Amino acid sequence: MRLPRELVARSGFLLVRLGLRFKAQALAELAQADFSQYHYSVLALLDEQPQETQAQIADTLCLDRSQLVRILDSLEDRGLIARHRDRTDRRRHTVSVTAAGRRQLHQLRRMIDELEDDLLAPLTGADRRRLHALLLQLAEAHDPSCGASD
Amino acid sequence: MRLPRELVARSGFLLVRLGLRFKAQALAELAQADFSQYHYSVLALLDEQPQETQAQIADTLCLDRSQLVRILDSLEDRGLIARHRDRTDRRRHTVSVTAAGRRQLHQLRRMIDELEDDLLAPLTGADRRRLHALLLQLAEAHDPSCGASD
DNA sequence: TATTGTTATACTCTATAACTATA
DNA sequence: TATAGTTATAGAGTATAACAATA
Numbered sequence: 001m002r003l004p005r006e007l008v009a010r011s012g013f014l015l016v017r018l019g020l021r022f023k024a025q026a027l028a029e030l031a032q033a034d035f036s037q038y039h040y041s042v043l044a045l046l047d048e049q050p051q052e053t054q055a056q057i058a059d060t061l062c063l064d065r066s067q068l069v070r071i072l073d074s075l076e077d078r079g080l081i082a083r084h085r086d087r088t089d090r091r092r093h094t095v096s097v098t099a100a101g102r103r104q105l106h107q108l109r110r111m112i113d114e115l116e117d118d119l120l121a122p123l124t125g126a127d128r129r130r131l132h133a134l135l136l137q138l139a140e141a142h143d144p145s146c147g148a149s150d
Numbered sequence: 151m152r153l154p155r156e157l158v159a160r161s162g163f164l165l166v167r168l169g170l171r172f173k174a175q176a177l178a179e180l181a182q183a184d185f186s187q188y189h190y191s192v193l194a195l196l197d198e199q200p201q202e203t204q205a206q207i208a209d210t211l212c213l214d215r216s217q218l219v220r221i222l223d224s225l226e227d228r229g230l231i232a233r234h235r236d237r238t239d240r241r242r243h244t245v246s247v248t249a250a251g252r253r254q255l256h257q258l259r260r261m262i263d264e265l266e267d268d269l270l271a272p273l274t275g276a277d278r279r280r281l282h283a284l285l286l287q288l289a290e291a292h293d294p295s296c297g298a299s300d
Numbered sequence: 301t302a303t304t305g306t307t308a309t310a311c312t313c314t315a316t317a318a319c320t321a322t323a
Numbered sequence: 324t325a326t327a328g329t330t331a332t333a334g335a336g337t338a339t340a341a342c343a344a345t346a
Contacts (some may be wrong), residue, residue: 001204001209001210001295002199002295002297003195003210003211003295003296004191004194004197004198004199005198006197006198006259007191007194007280008286008289008296010266011266011269011270011278011281011282011285012172012176012262012265012266012269014170014282014285014286014288014296015165015169015172015269015285016169016170016172016173016287017169017276017289017293017296017314018165018169018201018288018289019165019166019167019168019169019170020166020169020233021292021293022162022165022166023166026162027156033300039243041154041157044154044156044157045153045154047154047156048154048156049152049154049166049299053168053328054328055326055327055328056151059151060151060153061153063317064315065327065328065329066313066314066315066316066328066329066330067314067332068296068328069328069329069330072171073270080342083216085261086327089322089323089326089327090321090322090323090327091321091322091326091327091328092322092326092327092328093328095329097222109156110180111316112160114332115162116161116162119161119162119165119288119292120161120288121291122287122288122291123284124297124315127228127284127287128161129216131161131281131285132159132164134245134277134280134281134284135164135165135168135281136158136164137273137277138164138168138269138270138272138273139158139164139167139168141271141272142168142171142269142272143167143171144151145151145152146158146167147152147163147223196331199315201303202319203303203304205303205304205305213304214338215304215305216306216338216339217304217336217337217338218305219305219306219307236304237333238336239303239304239345239346240304240346241303241304241305241344241345242303242304242305242345242346243304243305269322277327
């Protein structure tokens with residue numbers, strides 16, 4: 001029943017395994033509230049960068065544009081976001097969060113906070129900060145959209 | 151084009167993102183050599199714990215038994231593993247790596263080693279060790295099969 | 301009847317390709 | 324002609340269910 005040492009000795013393997021585990025937990029938790037991972041990240045994005053166009057949102061979150069359509073549909077149906085046709089280019093839709101959407105975001109945020117607390121529970125506060133710093137260093141190096149600069 | 155700070159500030163999010171990225175790279179690299187992630191982990195497992203039954207292998211690697219059948223079929227077709235019917239219980243098949251399988255494992259190992267070097271390149275040697283220790287601490291706490299003990 | 305390995309089927313997620321309306 | 328958003332379709336990957344051999 002024990003995993004090969006060869007795998008456990010790899011940071012890459014542990015990263016994948018812990019990441020998949022956390023993702024699965026988050027998915028399950030969000031699904032109970034009838035949301036997906038994307039609902040959360042779209043709301044979080046629009047909360048910080050309002051009035052993005054659909055193409056911008058999709059590119060930022062590495063989503064397919066056709067995938068985003070369905071996500072936005074379901075958020076719009078619940079009154080959490082609103083689409084606005086751009087007056088300067090009528091092909092474009094800009095998207096914004098509604099007040100209800102912001103309230104929902106707070107709830108989802110709390111759900112994920114709890115999950116993350118569970119995940120990091122084995123570490124001391126100092127170790128949590130060290131881990132985040134190391135992960136951020138890797139993410140910024142490999143993935144510019146995680147970076148502090150634009 | 152920048153990801154929400156709310157997400158980047160989360161170790162859980164970074165873990166998922168880095169994990170998915172590394173997994174995708176490993177999949178692409180292995181696919182070029184006509185292997186999958188599972189081929190590698192099955193070979194690695196059998197190299198350390200030979201003569202496991204199919205059920206044991208599937209449970210250890212969290213694979214569906216029916217999924218494992220196809221993986222073993224393709225490894226057997228290439229002469230990298232061999233199935234043996236268990237004499238004490240003729241329902242069971244034990245599985246072992248062949249010499250060719252061991253040679254192939256070395257090659258796959260080198261491929262993943264390189265990928266991992268790329269992943270961890272931004273960190274110093276000391277930071278790499280710190281990161282692995284932190285990840286291992288989390289993995290062992292949440293996932294006994296990663297642990298040192300059985 | 302229960303279990304091992306196997307085969308066949310269904311489902312979910314994502315990726316690709318067409319379609320419309322605007323530019 | 325090219326682009327933004329939308330719709331429809333196809334594919335990979337996985338999960339579920341049924342099946343044959345053996346216990």
